[in-house]
Amino acid sequence: MNTPTRISYREALREAHREALAKDPRVFLIGEDVGRYGGSYAVSKGLLEEFGPERIRDAPLSELGFVGAGIGAALGGMRPIVEVMTVNFSLLALDQIVNTAATLRHMSGGQFSVPVVIRMATGAGRQLAAQHSHSLEVWYAHVPGIKVLAPATIEDAHGMLSLALDDPDPTVIFEHALLYNLEGERPSSWPQIDIERAAVRRSGADVSLICYGGTLWKTLAAANTLASIGIEAEVIDLRVLRPLDEETILASVRRTHRAVVVDEGWKTCSLAAEIMALMAEQAFYDLDAPLSRVCSAEVPIPYAKHMEEAALPQPQRIVDSVKTMLGRG
Amino acid sequence: MSEFKLPSLGADMDRGRLLEWRVKPGDVVKKGDVVAVVDTTKAAIDVEIWSSGTVQDLLLQPGDDVPVGTPMLRLADDGEPATVATQPPRMSAPPQTLMSAPAPRVAPPAHAAPPPAAARRRISPAARKRAEELGVDLNKLTGTGPDAAVTIEDVLRAGAASTAVAPPIAAVGAAPISERASAMRQTIAAAMARSKREIPHYYLATEVPLERATDWLARANAERPVTARILMAALFIKATALAAHKYPEMNGFCRDGTFEARSDVNVGVAISLRQGGLVAPALMNTDSKPLDDIMRGLTDLVKRTRAFSLRASELSEPTLTLTNLGEQGVELVQGVIYPPQVALVGFGKPTRRAWVEGNTLRLIPVVSLSLAADHRVSDGHRGALFLAHIRELLQQPDTL
Numbered sequence: 001m002n003t004p005t006r007i008s009y010r011e012a013l014r015e016a017h018r019e020a021l022a023k024d025p026r027v028f029l030i031g032e033d034v035g036r037y038g039g040s041y042a043v044s045k046g047l048l049e050e051f052g053p054e055r056i057r058d059a060p061l062s063e064l065g066f067v068g069a070g071i072g073a074a075l076g077g078m079r080p081i082v083e084v085m086t087v088n089f090s091l092l093a094l095d096q097i098v099n100t101a102a103t104l105r106h107m108s109g110g111q112f113s114v115p116v117v118i119r120m121a122t123g124a125g126r127q128l129a130a131q132h133s134h135s136l137e138v139w140y141a142h143v144p145g146i147k148v149l150a151p152a153t154i155e156d157a158h159g160m161l162s163l164a165l166d167d168p169d170p171t172v173i174f175e176h177a178l179l180y181n182l183e184g185e186r187p188s189s190w191p192q193i194d195i196e197r198a199a200v201r202r203s204g205a206d207v208s209l210i211c212y213g214g215t216l217w218k219t220l221a222a223a224n225t226l227a228s229i230g231i232e233a234e235v236i237d238l239r240v241l242r243p244l245d246e247e248t249i250l251a252s253v254r255r256t257h258r259a260v261v262v263d264e265g266w267k268t269c270s271l272a273a274e275i276m277a278l279m280a281e282q283a284f285y286d287l288d289a290p291l292s293r294v295c296s297a298e299v300p301i302p303y304a305k306h307m308e309e310a311a312l313p314q315p316q317r318i319v320d321s322v323k324t325m326l327g328r329g
Numbered sequence: 330m331s332e333f334k335l336p337s338l339g340a341d342m343d344r345g346r347l348l349e350w351r352v353k354p355g356d357v358v359k360k361g362d363v364v365a366v367v368d369t370t371k372a373a374i375d376v377e378i379w380s381s382g383t384v385q386d387l388l389l390q391p392g393d394d395v396p397v398g399t400p401m402l403r404l405a406d407d408g409e410p411a412t413v414a415t416q417p418p419r420m421s422a423p424p425q426t427l428m429s430a431p432a433p434r435v436a437p438p439a440h441a442a443p444p445p446a447a448a449r450r451r452i453s454p455a456a457r458k459r460a461e462e463l464g465v466d467l468n469k470l471t472g473t474g475p476d477a478a479v480t481i482e483d484v485l486r487a488g489a490a491s492t493a494v495a496p497p498i499a500a501v502g503a504a505p506i507s508e509r510a511s512a513m514r515q516t517i518a519a520a521m522a523r524s525k526r527e528i529p530h531y532y533l534a535t536e537v538p539l540e541r542a543t544d545w546l547a548r549a550n551a552e553r554p555v556t557a558r559i560l561m562a563a564l565f566i567k568a569t570a571l572a573a574h575k576y577p578e579m580n581g582f583c584r585d586g587t588f589e590a591r592s593d594v595n596v597g598v599a600i601s602l603r604q605g606g607l608v609a610p611a612l613m614n615t616d617s618k619p620l621d622d623i624m625r626g627l628t629d630l631v632k633r634t635r636a637f638s639l640r641a642s643e644l645s646e647p648t649l650t651l652t653n654l655g656e657q658g659v660e661l662v663q664g665v666i667y668p669p670q671v672a673l674v675g676f677g678k679p680t681r682r683a684w685v686e687g688n689t690l691r692l693i694p695v696v697s698l699s700l701a702a703d704h705r706v707s708d709g710h711r712g713a714l715f716l717a718h719i720r721e722l723l724q725q726p727d728t729l
Binding site: 257284285286287288289324325326327329 | 453454455456457458473474475478480481482
């Protein structure tokens with residue numbers, strides 16, 4: 001179906017897994033249906049055949065159990081990749097992640113590290129209803145001791161996994177469910193990336209649009225619409241949700257003097273709230289308009305398609321928000 | 330009937346505090362009469378009225394601290410019957426603008442909702458910061474942002490459009506010298522920063538032989554009592570005034586990018602104050618005054634400046650400024666123009682120097698003469714002619 005020069009986000013992830021598994025014998029993948037079924041979003045399809053059941057391990061339906069197993073393996077010197085089907089299900093494993101993985105380096109006085117990588121799907125848009133569709137990234141971004149990544153591009157989907165495996169501390173990677181089918185040119189060689197900095201995906205002088213993961217593409221679409229009416233938006237892809245790249249965010253808003261944060265999480269206590277607080281604290285005197293955000297409606301994400309769409313940040317809402325801010329509404 | 334409003338007594342004044350009235354209702358005043366004493370950041374200033382007539386009402390009372398442009402008194406114009414004496418009913422029912430009468434305070438009924446607090450103007454933090462940097466008065470801006478908020482764009486537009494807006498200066502209350510000095514520092518800072526921001530200065534300098542002027546002064550002073558002696562500074566002032574009359578692009582005000590030449594020459598003389606700070610009040614009509622008058626005027630001006638007692642017109646009317654830093658041993662002045670003026674003439678310290686004239690080398694007194702001028706209004710060529718004319722005039726002291 002794909003021409004050889006095209007690659008999807010899903011395939012980029014699979015390729016990253018394959019490279020990691022091939023490069024380091026300590027790496028293994030564990031999760032529900034990652035083996036025979038090929039992963040709930042088909043990321044690991046074919047890996048069982050290639051690497052065998054020792055390294056591509058189907059786990060029983062117990063997030064607490066298999067995430068804990070991954071953390072234990074990491075403590076024991078392995079480099080596990082734990083796949084959790086969705087962030088909703090990861091709540092069952094919060095105790096392992098927040099109370100164990102995130103704390104052990106601190107509680108052992110630096111004697112133990114937990115180099116586990118926990119991947120999970122997040123976000124809505126596929127009519128999977130309220131128990132499979134939420135964006136709870138901020139729950140993890142709240143916790144010291146873990147790094148939280150949100151690859152929004154094919155390059156980041158590919159590159160972040162190995163960097164996360166190299167990190168001696170626990171890393172949570174959020175893959176937005178709508179991005180798996182994202183396709184793009186396959187780069188002739190994968191670019192060097194980092195997992196420290198936010199990325200400016202589009203430059204503009206009039207307003208900073210700050211987003212991450214699944215909202216990047218909606219935000220870029222909004223920026224194109226805005227450009228057609230003469231408003232140049234700068235689009236910041238956070239990439240790393242914890243620790244936040246404050247420098248890039250602040251530099252952008254100091255330049256544009258206006259910011260809209262786009263976040264698929266619910267508005268109350270959202271990551272957007274944190275970023276707005278950051279700007280209010282550190283760039284107050286550079287602001288030329290009240291900060292604004294486009295978040296999900298404060299409801300469990302609805303099943304019905306039109307309701308689901310209405311609940312989520314959409315390009316038009318981003319455009320409207322910017323126009324209001326600029327007095328062009 | 331007309332209203333006399335608090336005038337701006339200098340480009341950097343935006344408020345004043347009424348210290349005392351010098352007139353009362355019923356008084357007949359003529360243009361130029363002192364009607365009030367107003368305290369500004371620079372001095373207690375005698376405010377002169379601009380028109381003649383009969384004082385009808387006093388609209389302020391001593392102690393009122395008001396922005397420039399606030400009506401101070403109402404004047405029945407000449408020929409118009411004053412209503413003070415002839416229409417007593419009006420006095421018994423004071424017009425609303427009569428603020429000198431204590432405003433009756435009616436206690437609101439206990440159950441009434443508190444009056445809505447005046448809505449705070451919406452001014453973005455960045456706009457405030459920018460306005461401060463540019464010296465733009467936010468009170469004069471109309472916000473064009475959402476909900477009529479003042480945005481950076483509004484500030485930049487105002488900053489670009491107007492050279493007349495003065496930065497807000499904290500008004501001083503009474504007059505402890507230290508407070509006034511600090512307020513004056515702010516005032517000078519604002520005016521000078523604005524000057525350097527807005528005025529494209531160019532600088533010229535030349536050397537002026539003072540042999541003839543020195544000799545002439547010595548002869549002239551020999552016949553005078555000590556109190557009537559003339560200083561070299563008076564010659565500098567007169568020569569500058571005459572040259573400014575001949576080169577009008579050095580004499581006047583540049584406002585909103587438009588230059589308005591003045592036919593009268595009022596040389597502002599920079600006078601430093603003992604506690605620090607600087608005022609440059611005008612010697613009015615300098616070009617048409619004989620040297621003796623200039624000397625007397627200068628002495629008087631210095632005395633009154635240091636006593637913080639200047640007339641309004643002396644502060645608002647200088648058409649160019651002269652600064653003489655020679656006393657401090659400075660050789661050359663490169664001045665900052667005082668907006669909205671367009672030129673500043675500087676004299677350094679007259680010193681005896683080797684001077685070549687023809688094929689002869691002689692030791693004579695020489696002074697450095699410099700000009701800082703506004704390139705929006707004049708060019709270096711005219712500036713050079715202006716300086717050359719001052720130099721020439723100083724070679725003919727008897728004509729001054």
